[in-house]
Amino acid sequence: MKRRDSIKTMFLGSIGASLTLESCITSEDKTVLDQVWQYNYGRTTEELKWDYKVLTGKFFSDTELSTIEKIANIIIPPNEYGSIKDAGVVELFEIIAKDFSTPAHNQYGEKVLRRGLIVFESICNSRFNKSILECSDEQIKSIFDDIAFSDNKDEDLQEAIRLFAVYRGMVLTGYFTSEIGIKDLGYKGNTPNVWDGVPEEILKDYSVSYDEEWISRCVDQSKRNDLAEWDEDGNLLT
């Protein structure tokens, strides 16, 4: 079955197979369908159903999402590669909250991600009598100075410290798995190429070298297309 057909079948199945796609599809359904369609990464039918579930509905309120964005922008401020928004970090929070929902995840969205917001808000409220969104960046940073480091042993802050570490982890992982984040990191692979060893200047930088005997037996990339042939003792002839 073609991907588009299998998505269609799955989608129809999820809303009642007796109805036609066109007659019953709401605009919200259509948005979701487009979103599922946007992610083309080799899913099975069961996985497509799961993605549909994860991409449907809403976990965080708009206020919560704006709060996450504000926090995330302070954890990683924008630079020349882009911002938290460009990296899709806020969407990732929303998706993970719904995605990590098996029994093994133990209500990760509620007990960890939303709990984080509640705890950060309550510190903010007690210190400044304002919500995170109402606070200035400087005020938020003054809180982060207390909860962003694991060496702070203040007992009252331990939960906040633990939850902040999760937020920082999510923000950084979201950033460095995004298109702009990977560009920022400088990763050069995930593309067809021919590996022919560590570049000469790098070997020099580290004062290491290839052992002649070892390297003489490695692949000669100019002959990689020649059909392999051996003598009867297993010596490669081509």
Add this chain to the structure above:
Amino acid sequence: MEIIKSKKEYDVIVVGSGAGGGMATKILSDAGVNVALVESGPYFDPANPDQQTQLKWPWESPRRGAGTNRAFGDFHMSYGDWSLDGEPYSSVDGTDFKWWRSRMLGGRTNHWGRISLRFGPRDFKSKDFDGLGENWPISYEDIKPYYDKLDKLVGVYGTKENMFNEPDGFFLPPPKPRLHELFYIKGARKSNVKVMPSRLSVLTKRINNERGICFYCGQCDRSCSVYGDFSSSSCLVIPSLKGGKVDLYVNSMVNEVITDNNGRATGVSFINKENGKDYKIKGKIVVLAASACATARILLNSKSRAHPNGLGNSSNLIGKYLHDTTGAGRGVFIPELMNRKIYNEDGVGGMHVYSPWWLDSRKLDFPRGYHIEVSGGMTLPQYGIGWNPNDFNKFFGLRTGGYGDSLRDDVKKYYGSTVYLSGRGEAIPLKENYCEIDPDTNDKYGVPVLKFRYKWSDYEYKQAKHMHDTFEEIAYNMGGIPLGNKPTKKDNYGISVPGEIIHEVGTTRMGNDPKSSVVNKYERLHDVDNVYVVDAAPFVSQADKNPTWTIMALSMRTSEYIIDELKKQNV
């Protein structure tokens, strides 16, 4: 219940399309034998853009590749992992066993590490050396011709080393080591640990015109869309389908081998997972290759008047002697590899160098050896990157944690500075470690499931301890700092949970005596002359060598034997 029966009688029914089943299908159908290949999962071809995950970026998954649906992440190519919905299993006596199941054409060969090591002369006769376990009824010389053919047919890179018990083969040339691997070579040599080019079934050079050559994306675990790595589906099954001799049944879960009044097999029954209906197909010969535990389950569930406790189980040994490879590992931080200049070092999907077992076990307090695998480098970011962006600050007396621009720099500073060392060792097969039918639990298809009992012995714990001592020594000798705490006796020396290394074997072990083994040296059941097992179930012992190459060489040998039997009209 409606059962749909097909009138056609196949020469051979092969159950399972992984390493063993794919090879049997290829050899049998090439010889003109009519084959029904029955696979429990869907059709799979990594060249199909709708199934492909190779070369996808993390952001192409909404969860950035996190392991919600697939244990090793969204892009890892296995349909199924240690748990499958509606298909439970359990462990008894306070033990734990983890059972990996890949339900797809080609099975686990789509995601495996491609480490392709021949068992050596000693591996077939270990009991002669240390008095433990059992010898195989065959020797290296019996299987060598098949390893030779396999090397040429499937392709494996490596180098001739003339080392005892690490037989050479017909190798393609290996890729040059990566930078962290040069550090490993230096450290290992200083520790007097042998190190040499790895042996992986990845095409560094052309072997035929059907398969592409490796283009070094480092993603063999995603199954290669140009077939530059070996998967049973890509390299054996799909080509075999073109010959017109193979009928492929997908999404078809075999639950039983059917026998006649004399106890001979006449075919198999299976459930079509798409329509839930039961089917029966007929065959002169049944070849089981469903994976060691699934094959044991099918046999044990195939009860009849002639075989009251399961097909081929007169010895009561089906399911017994289950064993997995041992595993332990340690991360190493290499300060010298901080702030790396970035270039593409993806390489092949696995290590370019490794250490085969290098010691004489007679001088140690554990009987069997292990090899060391090396990983690391500037790899494709995936979900989890940056989670502890500056944990290594602690090695420099700096604060960890924080927020702001400096975190970006921390991630870049430490990117590519960690190396991971993994030991993979041989366990002693024990009768007390087994899988058996759990009469109280059925899967969602109504078929009784398995329960496991598996405990490592002191030999394996001592081996894991030795691994950790070695890792630590090599870590320091490569200028690194071993990460975390070294596991102690209290932590069982960090040994893997049985099943975690995904090399489970031994459930229908091979032997000459029908009382102490389940199949003969041609992998045929002692009790039934037309049922064969060509997965890892017949393994008498699992060397530290990774089972795939031996599964395939044995399957080749058994398939040729079957062709002979068919020619002689013995069946």
